[in-house]
Amino acid sequence: MNLAASPAAAPALRYPRVLSIAGSDSGGGAGIQADLKTMAALGCYGMTAITALTAQNTLGVRGIHVVPTEMLHAQIDAVVEDIGVDAVKVGMLGAAETVRAVAAAIDRHALSCVVLDPVMVATSGARLIDEEAVAVLVRELFPRARLVTPNLDEAALLVGRALRSEADMHEAAEELLARGARAVLLKGGHLPGDTVCDLLLQAGEAPLVMRSARIDTPNTHGTGCTLSSAIACELALGQPLPLAVERARDYVRGALQAGAAVRTGAGSGPLNHGWQPRVLQGRP
Ligand SMILES: Nc1ncnc2c1ncn2[C@@H]1O[C@H](COP(=O)(O)OP(=O)(O)O)[C@@H](O)[C@H]1O
Numbered sequence: 001m002n003l004a005a006s007p008a009a010a011p012a013l014r015y016p017r018v019l020s021i022a023g024s025d026s027g028g029g030a031g032i033q034a035d036l037k038t039m040a041a042l043g044c045y046g047m048t049a050i051t052a053l054t055a056q057n058t059l060g061v062r063g064i065h066v067v068p069t070e071m072l073h074a075q076i077d078a079v080v081e082d083i084g085v086d087a088v089k090v091g092m093l094g095a096a097e098t099v100r101a102v103a104a105a106i107d108r109h110a111l112s113c114v115v116l117d118p119v120m121v122a123t124s125g126a127r128l129i130d131e132e133a134v135a136v137l138v139r140e141l142f143p144r145a146r147l148v149t150p151n152l153d154e155a156a157l158l159v160g161r162a163l164r165s166e167a168d169m170h171e172a173a174e175e176l177l178a179r180g181a182r183a184v185l186l187k188g189g190h191l192p193g194d195t196v197c198d199l200l201l202q203a204g205e206a207p208l209v210m211r212s213a214r215i216d217t218p219n220t221h222g223t224g225c226t227l228s229s230a231i232a233c234e235l236a237l238g239q240p241l242p243l244a245v246e247r248a249r250d251y252v253r254g255a256l257q258a259g260a261a262v263r264t265g266a267g268s269g270p271l272n273h274g275w276q277p278r279v280l281q282g283r284p
């Protein structure tokens, strides 16, 4: 019997599909690599469109090579046209032309569930986006994203002043909404104190303050990347935004805790993404 000739019944199930549009971290802790590990751990099917290669480890970034926009478009088109995408995480973009390319791709494919992590400076201090691109990022991508997830330093850079308290975070989040974001998760991990506080603000809704005990760990490289891709996964799995954020925070905390005592490299090491794996399951 010629098996190739008998058409198989089309499978009725589909994995939750998440695309990461971000930079590659050769050290494996942040960027595309953190995103794929997160997606696998959270039971989602991960795909990638790489915006830039970085030569990076736990100590710092040694080099950046921006991927030409035609190749970025080709990666996004290839996966959307064949496999399909339920949610998108956008991370390091690097250059203004890359930002514009991502905005065009979001429109071309009508991608509606986009979590934008406005990556600007690595934990190690290296700049990951040029100055011109920041203004383009706000103008082109804020309105296209379901959620924008700046950390304290990124929000400070965006509003043009230092943020030193929870009250400052509230004001800054309001300002980012006014500048076109539909929802902002301002991450307060860099505020000092025994408690970490993140603030979720959605247009027309009361702010949601999420607090948790600070985990004592030097290994925080890739925390923001992991959180934004975990939120994209939860959205792909059908959770409403506030619950998606809460579940993603729980996942990040577990991964920070599970990686706290482990040494990987001489600098700020990675999270332990596989601390509580979920099975990748097709859904109706
Ligand atoms: N030491 C920590 N203990 C517990 N949660 C943390 C810790 N550091 C960061 N987080 C959480 O990790 C997420 C990323 O936060 P943050 O460090 O502020 O952003 P980024 O990694 O982009 O710099 C947030 O949800 C924050 O509350």
Ligand SMILES: Cc1ncc(COP(=O)(O)O)c(N)n1
Binding pocket: 022, 023, 024, 025, 030, 031, 032, 054, 056, 091, 092, 119, 121, 122, 123, 124, 128, 220, 221, 222, 223, 224, 225
């Ligand atoms: C490719 C890439 N993307 C993002 C980050 C930010 O991650 P972190 O703020 O944890 O250093 C990074 N270091 N590298």
